[in-house]
Amino acid sequence: MSAALSIGEVAEETGVPAKTIRYYEQIGLLPEPARADNGYRVYGARAVDELRFIKRGRGLGFSIADVEALLGLWRDKHRASGDVRALAERHIREIDEKLAELETMRAVLADLVARCHGDERPDCPILESLSSEAPDDCCHHDP
Amino acid sequence: MSAALSIGEVAEETGVPAKTIRYYEQIGLLPEPARADNGYRVYGARAVDELRFIKRGRGLGFSIADVEALLGLWRDKHRASGDVRALAERHIREIDEKLAELETMRAVLADLVARCHGDERPDCPILESLSSEAPDDCCHHDP
DNA sequence: GGTTGACCTTCCAGCGACTGGAAGCATTAG
DNA sequence: CTAATGCTTCCAGTCGCTGGAAGGTCAACC
Numbered sequence: 001m002s003a004a005l006s007i008g009e010v011a012e013e014t015g016v017p018a019k020t021i022r023y024y025e026q027i028g029l030l031p032e033p034a035r036a037d038n039g040y041r042v043y044g045a046r047a048v049d050e051l052r053f054i055k056r057g058r059g060l061g062f063s064i065a066d067v068e069a070l071l072g073l074w075r076d077k078h079r080a081s082g083d084v085r086a087l088a089e090r091h092i093r094e095i096d097e098k099l100a101e102l103e104t105m106r107a108v109l110a111d112l113v114a115r116c117h118g119d120e121r122p123d124c125p126i127l128e129s130l131s132s133e134a135p136d137d138c139c140h141h142d143p
Numbered sequence: 144m145s146a147a148l149s150i151g152e153v154a155e156e157t158g159v160p161a162k163t164i165r166y167y168e169q170i171g172l173l174p175e176p177a178r179a180d181n182g183y184r185v186y187g188a189r190a191v192d193e194l195r196f197i198k199r200g201r202g203l204g205f206s207i208a209d210v211e212a213l214l215g216l217w218r219d220k221h222r223a224s225g226d227v228r229a230l231a232e233r234h235i236r237e238i239d240e241k242l243a244e245l246e247t248m249r250a251v252l253a254d255l256v257a258r259c260h261g262d263e264r265p266d267c268p269i270l271e272s273l274s275s276e277a278p279d280d281c282c283h284h285d286p
Numbered sequence: 287g288g289t290t291g292a293c294c295t296t297c298c299a300g301c302g303a304c305t306g307g308a309a310g311c312a313t314t315a316g
Numbered sequence: 317c318t319a320a321t322g323c324t325t326c327c328a329g330t331c332g333c334t335g336g337a338a339g340g341t342c343a344a345c346c
Contacts, residue, residue, distance in 0.1 A: 006293080006294080007293095007294075008292095008293065008294080017333090017334085018293095018294090019333075019334065019335085020332085020333065020334085022295095022296095023332075023333060023334090027332090038294080038295090038340080038341060038342085039294080039295060039340080039341090040293090040294055040295080040341085041294085041295090049274060052274070053273045053274050056272070056273045056274075057273055058332090059248075060248050060251060060252060060273075061245070061248045063331080063332090064331080064332070070269075070270065070273065073270065074270045074273070074274060076265075077265060078265060079265050079267075080262065080263045080264070080265065081259055081260060081261055081262060081263075081264055081265060081266060081267035081269075081270075082261040082262050082263065084259065084261075084267045084269045084270055085256055085259045085261035085267070085269065086261070088252055088255060088256050088259070088269055089256055091252060092249060092252050092253060092256065095245050095248055095249045095252070096249070098245055099242065099245050099246065099249065102204070102238050102241055102242050102245070103242065105202075105203050105204045105238055106235060106238050106239070106242070108203060109203060109231055109234060109235050109238070110235060112231060113228055113231050113232055113235065116224055116227065116228045116231070117224060118224055118225040118227075118228035118229070119223065119224060119225050120223040120224075120225065121223070121224055122219075122220060122221060122222050122223065122224060123224060124222075124224035124227045124228070126213075126224075126227045126228065126231055127213065127216065127217045127224075127227055129199070130196045130199045130200055130203075130213065130217070131192060131195070131196050131199075131217060149322080149323080150322090150323075151321095151322065151323080160304090160305085161322090161323085162304080162305065162306085163303085163304065163305085165324095165325095166303075166304060166305090170303090181311080181312055181313085181323080181324090182311085182312090182323080182324060183312085183322085183323055183324080184323085184324090201303090206302080206303090207302075207303070
C-alpha cells in the first residue's frame with residue numbers, strides 16, 4: 001500500500017508549497033484528502049502524482065481552469081487525445097499573442113534607449129516619446 | 144486658457160476609461176482635479192497630457208510604479224536622462240526574461256503537440272509528459 | 287513535568303491593475 | 317413629468333497565490 005504523507009511531506013516531494021496545496025483543495029482543483037485523528041491531512045501516492053501533474057501544467061503556462069480540464073482528461077481513460085491537443089494548441093496561440101506583444105514593446109524600448117544618451121542632461125527621447133503628440137494606437141492589447 | 148473637461152470627455156480624448164482615471168487618482172498616480180459646483184471632476188489640458196503619458200507607458204509594459212517614477216522625471220525639468228534610461232533598461236531586461244520563459248513554454252508545447260496524433264484514441268504524449276516520472280525542474284520561474 | 291520548536295489547523299487580508307455593479311444626484315430633452 | 321445620460325461614491329470580484337495571526341499537536345530534550 002502507498003505511504004501516508006503529511007502535507008509538508010507532499011510539499012517536499014512535489015515542490016509545491018503546503019499553502020498552495022491547501023489553496024488547490026479550497027478551489028476544488030484537488031479532492032479533499034483523508035484526515036488523521038488529529039485533523040491533519042493525509043495524502044497517498046495519487047495526490048503526489050496529481051500535484052506533479054498540476055505543477056508541470058502550470059509550468060507550461062496553463063491556467064488553473066486549463067489544468068483542471070487536463071486533469072479531468074488525464075483521469076478519463078477513454079478521453080480523445082484530440083481534446084488535449086486542441087487545448088494545447090489554443091494555449092500556444094495565446095502564448096504567441098503575448099510573445100508578439102512583448103517583442104513589440106522590446107523593439108520600441110530598445111530603439112528609445114539607443115537614442116537616449118543617458119547622462120546628466122535632461123533631454124531624453126524616451127520621455128519625449130511618451131509625451132509626444134503622435135497618436136498612440138501603436139500597441140494592441142487584448143480585450 | 145485651456146478648456147475645462149469632464150471625466151467622460153477626458154476618457155474620450157485619451158482612450159483611458161473614466162473608471163480607470165478615478166482609479167489612478169485614488170492610488171495617487173494622478174493629482175486630485177478641481178471640482179465643479181455639482182461635485183463633478185473638472186480637468187484641464189495638463190491632465191490629458193499626463194493621462195496620455197501614462198497610457199503610453201503602460202502600453203510599453205511599465206508597471207504603475209515605474210510610470211509614476213517616469214512621470215516624476217517628466218515633470219522635473221532638471222532630471223538626468225540617465226535615470227530614465229536606467230529604468231527603461233531594467234524594464235527591457237524584465238521583458239527579456241518573460242520572453243525567454245514564454246519561448247521555452249512554446250517550444251515544449253509545440254513539440255508535444257507535434258507528437259500527439261490528436262484523434263479519438265486516448266494515448267497522448269501531452270498528458271504523458273505532464274504525468275511522467277521525469278524530474279520537472281525544466282522550467283525556471285521567478286522567485 | 288515542563289518547555290522548546292517544528293509542524294499542523296483555520297481564517298482573513300493583500301498583491302497588481304483594473305473592472306463591474308449598485309445606489310443615488312445632476313442635467314438635459316422631449 | 318419622465319426618461320436618458322452622465323456623474324458621484326463605495327464595495328466586490330478577477331487570478332493565483334502568499335503572508336500572517338491565533339491556536340492545536342507532536343517529538344525531543346532537560
